[in-house]
Amino acid sequence: MKHLYIYILFIALLVSSSSFAQQTPGSKQTKAIAIVGATAHIGNGQIIENSVLVFENGKITSVNSGSANTSGMTVIDAKGKHVYPGFIAANSALGLVEVDAVRASDDQNEIGAMIPHVRSLIAYNTESKVVESMRPNGVLMAQVSPKGGRISGTSSIVQLDAWNWEDASIKTDDGIHLNWPSSFSRGRWWLGEPAGLKPNKEYANQINEVTTFITDSKAYLKGNKKPKHLPFEAMQGLYNGSQKLFVHVDDEKGIADAIYFAKNNNIEHLVIVGGAEAYKVTDLLKQQNVPVLINTPHTLPANDDQDYDMPFKLAKILHDAGIVVGIQVGNAENFQTRNLPFFAGTCAAYGIVKEEALKLITSNTAKILGIDSFAGTLEAGKDATLFISEGDALDMRTNILTQAFIQGREISLESHQTELWRRYSEKYKNQ
Template sequence: MIVNKKYTIAILLAYLFIGVEANAQQTPAPKQSVAISIEGATAHLGNGEVIENSLIMFEDGKLSFVGSAMSRIARRGEKIIGKGKHIYPGFIAPNTSLGLIEIDAVRASKDQDEIGEMIPHIRSLVAYNAESKVVESMRPNGVLLGQITPQGGRISGTSSIVQFDAWNWEDAAIKIDDAIHLHWPTTFRKGKWWKGEDRGYQANKKYGEEVKETLVFLRNAAVYDSLAVTKNPVLSAMSGLFTGKQKLFVYADGEKEIIDAVTQIKATGVKEIVLVGGHHAHKVIPFLKENDISVLVRATHNLPVFDEDDYDLPYKLPNLLVDGGLLVGLQNGTASNFQIRNLPFYAGQTVSQGMEVEKALELITGNTAKILGIDDNYGTLALGKSATLFVSEGDALDMKGNRLMNAFIDGREISLETHQTELWKRYEGKYEVK
């Protein structure tokens, strides 16, 4: 049979376009062109304050009024009736590999690490996939910003902070190369069962050696001359740590590791340290306060790290640290990327441990923005800051109440549709009870 070549190409192109349309991401929203006024909602500002009957206005991507709806100020532009609803700053997900991993089980879709132990020059931002379907699925729960962080090695690389509605990483970036990530050696390690070792924890006999290697690397970076004839991109990438331009995120859980890491790293000249994990941070609160160390604790929906820990320590740890006067934020830890959309519910879990609701909200808004160094523009609802916020039907820290009506990033109203909502709409009639 003779087949018309042009006809065949046309059919193939048609199938191609159908496939692209079926799997395409939501088109990023255009720049805000009309002022927006949201009136009557309960506004949770992200700094502990609440305005019951609020008026929130923004234009050109910036908040132009944050106050009471009783104010006589003229309403501008498009009006959104918020009576009975709630307004929140966009939630921020620190220490995440969103956009670097699409499917955990598919190696070709994983780009979160590189070969090597000391690789601070590896930049996560250039590998970030702004069109990731996993990233898109964060937005319906109010997670609108994230710190994209590399994994693997002792010094994993350099992170950057992005917003979750963009064509590419250049458009997404809001703070480039904000921090370097160091996994401090552990005094205990799990046995390598494949080598015949016991599966339980055992002493790490190389702890001292590994600490020494880490400190030698940091000292070399501290004295590296960027004007040297022979360039060293690895050491050069660390320079921001010693000028205060970048922060060092140190991953440590045990009491000894936390004290060793903070004490010895500060001695090398690193200006700002953030503790990540900190499972036993509650045991050294005075030490952390004295050294001005903020903490990003693991998500509350986790098991204890050590056998001797209270069974509910992950639930109550954020509260213990906040009560101790530390600056605390929540991060997803080692859980899969798709679980980051549960970030508001991790914060909500702390309320059951006695934390005030607005303080729990700060764990994923104002506090995290301060820890990441973006609080001048994000994390709270305040005059002149970015209009990155959303309107929810109820309490956004509760699964029943977290139902978004509208969401905005830099004043742009973004789509809340994802491949998950499309599938839900497609199949909801198939399984509904008749």
């Protein structure tokens, strides 16, 4: 009798927990699929009306206008709809934080100041309800980045429909993240100091600490590597060019100093993350070929002397200066990542041509993250990570997804939010 009770309890727990489980990842593509009649937004600035997009074995095989032989294929009639490449959320905490107020569900910060060996990927939770809620808006890939410390750790890029972090990864350990020291600090009012900004007296020392770490790691890597030093070993990718250095910095002086720092230390691939005052150093960014992942535009100006609409028009200023620019979501609340397409839409409303704004979250971001060989655009040979929308995907009123695919697998667009919506729609339908 006791064993029967335990068995019944186990089944009850299993059934109750299944209602909270992640949507089962889509099955591998087994048959060629053709999406016909849609307006195809390629992601590189081009549009193809009345398109025929074919993908097989998870890869796009052709994108053309007009008619095509689709015999033997599964045909999706998308006349009057729009097809887009999957959007890419750069510098996100997706899968690392579930509930901000619950410390046990927050894995984005680790203890320590110089911890490049800490890998965000192994903490990525594929069953996160937050991750699940990204897909209905077309966000299908993300760079999962660590936070905190001076050198926060190593990020990776994932697709948002997987059984575990190994399945999710599409580029492992793509870059190391450095939080650049601020050249200004605010007065500590609780100690009677003026509350305004003042020069950071520790700025030079803080940069020297990073420089010393770089120098020591290079010496270690050139030596006999004994005793084993994991933080130093994790820096190897920056020096051989296989990884990028993502420097999180907003102020003009910090951006310039970070660029010269990377150059002086022979770090080949540098990305500025944030860049609120990047418009002041466009010539330097262009000259050194440094891309920028800007903050989300739905924010206040960084300083009192900035134009009130600077966050909205920064993308256009950098774009017009010939700088590769994308949007990152690191400063937004985790759940706000779902609004990524609408951030791009805001940039379009403030001067960038709509298809150029689309590049901020597709091809430009793919290029900055180093995944443009297989993601970011609807082109033959690239992953079939894409979606069909009833309207303009950068407009929250019309971005209504009907189908989405990741590497050719049709994925579920259900989420905890859609389940609640249906539940309460039924509750009040007859009242």
